[in-house]
Amino acid sequence: MAEQEKERNKYSLIVPTYNERLNIALLVYLIFKHLPDVDFEVIVVDDGSPDGTQEVVKELQGVYGEDRILLRARPRKLGLGTAYCHGLKHATGNFVVIMDADLSHHPKYLPSFIRKQLQTGADIVTGTRYVKGGGVHGWNLMRKLTSRGANVLAQTLLWPGVSDLTGSFRLYKKSVLEDIISSVVSKGYVFQMEMIVRATRKGYHIEEVPITFVDRVFGISKLGGSEIVEYLKGLLYLLVTT
Amino acid sequence: MTVEGYFEICVDQQENYHQIRFWHYFSHHQSMKHIVKILTLLMAISALWIGLLQTSILPHGHAWLLPIYFIVSLGCYGLLMVGVGLMTFPTCPREGVLLQQDIDEAKEHLKQKGIDINSN
Numbered sequence: 001m002a003e004q005e006k007e008r009n010k011y012s013l014i015v016p017t018y019n020e021r022l023n024i025a026l027l028v029y030l031i032f033k034h035l036p037d038v039d040f041e042v043i044v045v046d047d048g049s050p051d052g053t054q055e056v057v058k059e060l061q062g063v064y065g066e067d068r069i070l071l072r073a074r075p076r077k078l079g080l081g082t083a084y085c086h087g088l089k090h091a092t093g094n095f096v097v098i099m100d101a102d103l104s105h106h107p108k109y110l111p112s113f114i115r116k117q118l119q120t121g122a123d124i125v126t127g128t129r130y131v132k133g134g135g136v137h138g139w140n141l142m143r144k145l146t147s148r149g150a151n152v153l154a155q156t157l158l159w160p161g162v163s164d165l166t167g168s169f170r171l172y173k174k175s176v177l178e179d180i181i182s183s184v185v186s187k188g189y190v191f192q193m194e195m196i197v198r199a200t201r202k203g204y205h206i207e208e209v210p211i212t213f214v215d216r217v218f219g220i221s222k223l224g225g226s227e228i229v230e231y232l233k234g235l236l237y238l239l240v241t242t
Numbered sequence: 243m244t245v246e247g248y249f250e251i252c253v254d255q256q257e258n259y260h261q262i263r264f265w266h267y268f269s270h271h272q273s274m275k276h277i278v279k280i281l282t283l284l285m286a287i288s289a290l291w292i293g294l295l296q297t298s299i300l301p302h303g304h305a306w307l308l309p310i311y312f313i314v315s316l317g318c319y320g321l322l323m324v325g326v327g328l329m330t331f332p333t334c335p336r337e338g339v340l341l342q343q344d345i346d347e348a349k350e351h352l353k354q355k356g357i358d359i360n361s362n
Binding site: 021022025026029030056059060063103106108129130131132134135136137138139141144145148149151152153155156157158159201212214216238239240241242 | 275276277280319320323324327328331332333334335337338341344345348349351352355356357358359
């Protein structure tokens with residue numbers, strides 16, 4: 001039964017890129033390595049990278065096929081949220097996976113997302129770093145502290161029903177993603193949080209799988225003072241709108 | 243206990259009852275924003291507190307301080323959760339090494355396929 005379902009399902013992997021020339025090639029190789037007998041397509045939404053990301057994607061198309069790797073570029077940087085919308089428009093699968101191109105989301109976890117979805121029939125499977133089997137590598141104490149603080153605050157105020165709000169490695173039923181994304185307005189970190197909180201409020205069935213997160217841009221703190229203010233504003237926004 | 247006092251408890255219980263009904267009714271509806279849920283919860287707690295103040299089950303001095311206790315315990319809870327979270331923060335140093343191996347393997351493979359990725 002599950003096998004038959006697996007045969008029918010198609011997974012569209014949406015990967016937004018900006019200057020990910022090397023990473024996108026590595027990512028595509030690893031995706032093909034870890035999903036040998038799954039019907040999928042990789043949709044690269046490139047926001048006009050000046051480093052030649054699109055040329056590399058075209059070379060990859062030559063190797064893996066234009067039907068497996070779709071390049072849906074946009075002229076300039078237009079934001080993450082709209083990148084997903086753009087990729088979604090071109091997705092032909094009945095499931096959509098959203099992942100980052102920088103290899104902080106390792107394709108080796110894709111089979112566990114798919115398996116979890118098949119086992120539970122979930123609308124959304126979200127990767128979580130904060131359970132047994134998951135974890136983070138490459139964060140200093142300050143980064144861990146802000147992450148924990150932000151998480152406790154969000155859990156206490158929003159009751160989101162998932163353990164990892166800002167992680168963005170997720171698998172969605174395509175119709176569910178289309179439904180949620182139309183009502184999401186936030187940007188950056190808050191975008192991912194808003195997606196999952198809105199999904200919880202709408203009563204969608206959400207499951208979690210452990211993932212590990214390797215931060216390769218070590219030393220560059222992604223959560224500075226202004227990001228914390230943005231986060232708090234986002235939290236407040238979600239409190240009054242969801 | 244005076245008759246008046248008893249009457250106040252009844253009113254209070256009724257109020258609580260209505261709030262609980264209100265809570266149940268709305269928590270299953272999309273229309274109720276989360277902030278309203280939290281405010282409702284806070285109102286229910288306040289009603290309980292006012293009830294306690296009126297009935298003098300607790301000594302008056304203590305009852306007046308309850309909100310302070312509440313806020314302090316909330317703060318302690320937050321700090322404790324952050325502390326525990328930090329101590330048990332799941333890390334995966336091996337994953338860094340594994341990823342590097344995967345990257346080397348991928349680079350080797352891509353080189354064979356003739357994809358130019360050296361100039362990054």
